[in-house]
Amino acid sequence: MRKLLTAAEAVSRFVRPGAVVGMGGQNINRCPMALVHEVIRQEIGELTVAGCNLSLPLDMLVAAGLVTRTEQGTGNLERYGTLFCWRRAVERGEVSVGDHSHLAMATRFAAGALGLPYLPTRSLLGTSLLADLVRDGVAVESADPFGGGPVVLLKAMTPDVALIHANRADVSGNIVIEGVTSHEVDMVRAARSTVVSAEEVLPAGAFADRPEQVTIPEAYVTAVVEQPFGAFPTSVYRAYDFAEPEIKDYQALGRTGDEEVRSWIAAGLGAGFDDYLERRDPSGALRDGLVEQMRRLV
Incomplete structure (x- = not known):
């Protein structure tokens, strides 16, 4: 099967209404924002979202009215505050919660990865x-x-589909993640299908002479999407830093109310993730600055 797809194709094929979605990323690091934006565009709802620290992607999905349950270690943006839309939805009884420790969620994914009950x-x-x-x-x-x-x-936690963002991939689905992987490797192995967006997609065999770099082998990956800055405004280690002004702006909207966030989503996501990036950063100066910040850090 051809694995290299657009975000719209991959989400349409593998994210179904009512699905259990395993969410990659952690806090403000390597969240699969491009894929989550596409779920919102396609209005795929009745979702259960599972992960360790469910952060910005979850809050946007809840604001869009697409989530009925979460299974998570935490739901926050740490020093930037709680997930306001998610918290209000939980308080209203619109979203049910399976509250775990981080280790408990990681253990459930590990059980699924091992094929154990x-x-x-x-x-x-x-x-x-x-x-x-x-x-x-x-x-x-x-x-x-x-x-x-x-x-x-x-x-065991066995998601219907896992969504993650990576540094690199090849067209066969071999995935390279630099830095912390958290629960993602076990989550992908436990999931029935996996969609990976990556900063760069290389030809088949690109990692044949350096197999030790491969974090997740192709056997566990269903679809690959090439999307530079696909985790924006969160960070990707060795690629770019997180965009603090964007995160603070989103949190300010979240504190104001659900309607404000829904209006921002409706007006700002655009026709695709590249369109969204152009709307948020027309000159590219913000993205260039984030790349430079990461270079200074590493």
Whole structure:
């Protein structure tokens, strides 16, 4: 199957209404913004979004009215504040939440990646999260059969589709991620399909002489989308820094209210991600500055 697709083609084929979507990225690092924008353009709804730190992509999907449930370690932009649209939707009862620790979510993805129905952990013992997860049917408190005390059995998380952004890929679907990968490798292995956007897509065999660079091999990747600055306004290690003014502007809108964010989405996303980038940064000066900032950092 030809894996190199446009964002519109990949999202249309592999993100279905009602899907469980595994979300890549972490806080303000390497979020799959181009792919999430396309989900919003195509108005694919009734989604369950799963990940460790669900940040800007989740809030935009919730603002667009496309999410019914989240399974996550946290939902925030750390020093830039909570996800305001998501929080309000949860408070109104429009979005249900499966609240985990980061390690618990990573463990669920690891179980899925190994093809196991569950994995044991002790990370939730003694926490207030455990009772809710037991109620939701994704955790069971048990005894270690080897006499080591209590353990928690965590149900595997197997997303219908995983969305991630990477530094590089080849047309066969071999993926290179530089820097922190967090839960993404296990999440991709656990998912039924995976769509990867990448800063650059190279010809087949590009990594044949350097296989150690490949973070995720082609067997786990369903579609590849070439999209420079596809994580903007979040960062990509060794490529560009995060755009703090953009994130602060979004958070200011989020504090104001849902309607303001929906209006911004409707007016600002444009016909595609390149169009969005041109609207936000017509001269390219902001993007050039982010590239230079990352060069100074690394």
